[in-house]
Amino acid sequence: MTTGSANSIKSMCVVGAGQMGIGIGLVAARVAKLNVQFVDSNPAQLEKGLGFLDKLLVKDVAKGRCTEDERSEVKSRISSVSSISEMNKVGFVVEAVSENVELKRKIFAELSEKLPSDTILATNTSSISITKIASAARKPENVIGMHFMNPVPVMRLVEIIPGLQTSKATLATTLDLAQKMGKVTTMSQDVPGFIANRLLMPYINEAIITLQEGIATKEDIDTTMKLGANNPMGPLTLADFIGLDTCLAIMKVLHSELGDSKYRPAVLLQKYVDAGWLGVKSGRGFYDYTS
Numbered sequence: 006m007t008t009g010s011a012n013s014i015k016s017m018c019v020v021g022a023g024q025m026g027i028g029i030g031l032v033a034a035r036v037a038k039l040n041v042q043f044v045d046s047n048p049a050q051l052e053k054g055l056g057f058l059d060k061l062l063v064k065d066v067a068k069g070r071c072t073e074d075e076r077s078e079v080k081s082r083i084s085s086v087s088s089i090s091e092m093n094k095v096g097f098v099v100e101a102v103s104e105n106v107e108l109k110r111k112i113f114a115e116l117s118e119k120l121p122s123d124t125i126l127a128t129n130t131s132s133i134s135i136t137k138i139a140s141a142a143r144k145p146e147n148v149i150g151m152h153f154m155n156p157v158p159v160m161r162l163v164e165i166i167p168g169l170q171t172s173k174a175t176l177a178t179t180l181d182l183a184q185k186m187g188k189v190t191t192m193s194q195d196v197p198g199f200i201a202n203r204l205l206m207p208y209i210n211e212a213i214i215t216l217q218e219g220i221a222t223k224e225d226i227d228t229t230m231k232l233g234a235n236n237p238m239g240p241l242t243l244a245d246f247i248g249l250d251t252c253l254a255i256m257k258v259l260h261s262e263l264g265d266s267k268y269r270p271a272v273l274l275q276k277y278v279d280a281g282w283l284g285v286k287s288g289r290g291f292y293d294y295t296s
């Protein structure tokens with residue numbers, strides 16, 4: 006795959022400092038050595054996210070994966086603000102807010118107003134049309150899908166998804182930046198769920214239906230797929246890690262955009278999200294994470 010150069014990119018903004026945004030910013034600052042600014046409209050979430058980032062760095066020092074000097078150097082490259090209007094003018098933005106098309110389109114319109122017209126705007130969406138998000142931006146040719154995997158510091162893959170209007174230059178710079186962040190890339194057409202979630206989410210959803218129908222306990226469903234199919238974790242544990250709200254949002258996109266009933270979200274998944282049981286991030290999902 007041909008790559009262009011991201012050498013001129015020295016700074017990145019990450020919009021949304023949730024579990025994905027924090028991981029993306031950490032890898033950009035630590036591996037690609039970029040200055041990283043986080044933007045999150047929820048001050049409590051921003052504080053929680055930055056606290057988590059600190060913990061990851063401290064753990065890395067304790068495990069000998071980085072020195073104390075490197076830790077302070079990475080920290081010195083990181084800053085945060087609470088709104089797009091306060092953002093620095095940077096060459097590259099990764100948006101990682103909640104999986105909601107209207108929210109993402111609003112953010113891309115605001116980013117276009119605020120930033121120089123040549124800034125590349127990448128979205129970490131799991132399933133939403135890149136072309137639809139890009140059409141809210143002033144220059145859709147500068148918009149691209151850059152789908153990191155969770156947890157970002159550990160998972161090596163980034164799916165790259167050009168939208169209908171994405172330019173070759175935007176694609177080339179994004180591929181190069183992903184490589185500078187130490188990632189391996191694959192490319193997908195701009196279709197709902199791309200490659201990863203077209204395959205992964207129906208599997209997770211079917212596991213939830215298996216639980217809903219009383220076919221097996223959650224523990225037995227997870228153990229079967231862990232020990233029987235050699236997955237590092239079972240589908241219900243994985244759903245808790247991804248976030249049940251994110252899983253539901255992705256299933257809704259697959260269902261509505263592809264129009265096939267095989268993608269209907271499990272009733273139990275909707276019920277858990279309605280209850281606020283979102284998985285690890287809320288302390289409870291299929292399992293309890295409060296202790």
Ligand SMILES: NC(=O)c1ccc[n+]([C@@H]2O[C@H](COP(=O)([O-])OP(=O)(O)OC[C@H]3O[C@@H](n4cnc5c(N)ncnc54)[C@H](O)[C@@H]3O)[C@@H](O)[C@H]2O)c1
Pocket residue numbers: 020021022023024025026044045046047050051101102103104105108112129130131132152153154155246247248251286
């Ligand atoms: N969780 C996963 O495993 C995973 C994997 C790949 C991609 N993604 C995608 O990454 C994106 C984020 O997912 P996440 O799991 O990090 O979610 P999350 O709920 O942990 O974080 C979302 C963040 O967006 C912030 N936010 C909401 N509205 C905002 C606004 N107007 N301005 C600034 N910040 C705002 C929230 O405060 C929160 O911190 C979603 O599009 C999701 O589909 C998630």
